[in-house]
Amino acid sequence: MAANERTRVAIAGGGPAGMFLGLLLARGGIDVTVLEKHADFLRDFRGDTVHPSTLTLLDELGLGPAFAALPQRKITWVGADLDSGPAQLGDLSLLHGPHNYIALVPQWDLLELLADAASREPTFTLLRQAEVTGLLRADDGGTGDGGRVTGVVWRERSEGGELEAEHRLEADLVVACDGRGSAVRVAAGLEPVAFGVPMDVWWFRIPREPSDPEGALGRIHRGQFLIMIDRGDYWQCGYLIRKGADASLRSEGIEAFRARLAELLPWLADRTADAPSSFDDVKLLDVRLDRLPRWHLPGLLILGDAAHAMSPVGGVGINLAVQDAVAAARILRPALLRGGPVPETVLQSVQRRRWWPTVLIQGFQQLAHRGAVGRILDENAAHQRNWTSSERPPLPLRVLDRLPALRVLPAKLVGIGPLPEHAPSWSRR
Numbered sequence: 001m002a003a004n005e006r007t008r009v010a011i012a013g014g015g016p017a018g019m020f021l022g023l024l025l026a027r028g029g030i031d032v033t034v035l036e037k038h039a040d041f042l043r044d045f046r047g048d049t050v051h052p053s054t055l056t057l058l059d060e061l062g063l064g065p066a067f068a069a070l071p072q073r074k075i076t077w078v079g080a081d082l083d084s085g086p087a088q089l090g091d092l093s094l095l096h097g098p099h100n101y102i103a104l105v106p107q108w109d110l111l112e113l114l115a116d117a118a119s120r121e122p123t124f125t126l127l128r129q130a131e132v133t134g135l136l137r138a139d140d141g142g143t144g145d146g147g148r149v150t151g152v153v154w155r156e157r158s159e160g161g162e163l164e165a166e167h168r169l170e171a172d173l174v175v176a177c178d179g180r181g182s183a184v185r186v187a188a189g190l191e192p193v194a195f196g197v198p199m200d201v202w203w204f205r206i207p208r209e210p211s212d213p214e215g216a217l218g219r220i221h222r223g224q225f226l227i228m229i230d231r232g233d234y235w236q237c238g239y240l241i242r243k244g245a246d247a248s249l250r251s252e253g254i255e256a257f258r259a260r261l262a263e264l265l266p267w268l269a270d271r272t273a274d275a276p277s278s279f280d281d282v283k284l285l286d287v288r289l290d291r292l293p294r295w296h297l298p299g300l301l302i303l304g305d306a307a308h309a310m311s312p313v314g315g316v317g318i319n320l321a322v323q324d325a326v327a328a329a330r331i332l333r334p335a336l337l338r339g340g341p342v343p344e345t346v347l348q349s350v351q352r353r354r355w356w357p358t359v360l361i362q363g364f365q366q367l368a369h370r371g372a373v374g375r376i377l378d379e380n381a382a383h384q385r386n387w388t389s390s391e392r393p394p395l396p397l398r399v400l401d402r403l404p405a406l407r408v409l410p411a412k413l414v415g416i417g418p419l420p421e422h423a424p425s426w427s428r429r
Contacts, residue, residue, distance in 0.1 A: 013178035017304035024329035026124035037131035062429030149299030182306035296347035
């Protein structure tokens, strides 16, 4: 691509928020360019849960049949295995509508589906191996720190990952969808407010047998918390550790970790004797929970994880980012059709729309951190008699057990969210 080209909207990041926003705006007749720094979407251990709200959105966009054809597993309930017995927290089968489940689909398949649909729109461009490294400004052609954002600086990535030729892409609006480590956010000088979290997560795989349980499992036992996601021929596992404990736990050796897994899940002891084979197979997720007080500057809008990094509790991060994108497309399109820069009051409207759902879900995650996760991971938990090892489950779980109809409430919060967004009529096929 030649330097100094122009687009109406430049979107940094080809993740779920960026691809949904690009598709919607292109279907609305807006010239849009998505810049994705990788050559493809093949990244491991990314969020792969597609919740009912997003499944409904895919139907509205006419992409339901294509998505249904993708290989996938389905989760209809959310629960945990305590020492006191199994506890069911949410029942998605109680939700109304055709999508009363969470679909587990590799994120790269979803992104390729969106890219294919968007490529049919004449106003859509996807640049791969294009990493946004800076912002253009109105006051001095892109070298200063002030003034309206007028585009992006991006560099090509070679097959080996090295940054090569630099380009500039002018735009009437730049949208940052480049994740929680957003380079655009850094270039804009915006700092999120961080909320403390008690844990990080180790991601790894364990082979799965056809006779194993299906769906998603959780196991809590004496200060240990393991999440297992059924991926067909293997379990994608998330082992929660205390924040900052990665180095000290690794120093104990892989055999000590395998022993913990065997204690947690005796029925998997034969497989955990060899898997994970080493700590090279155990990837650290540095869990963050933060939020930008302001999601916009003149000419710039920030969405998804770049605006609000979510905890993995509930697995809602992707779907919240997608709903950001849908709301943004609906609110931005009229101003974009008028031509010229998008007034900052319009960008403020996007943040107002998506602010309270974000605050509500992050508040729920903070409560879960303090009330459950932090207690489970307490350094002395293995030596204490707490509710995870008690013969009797805590009161909320006993209530849900006696009144199973109430399980629809956590299912709605996780599966649909407090403010689900729907595809605008002009984007539907």
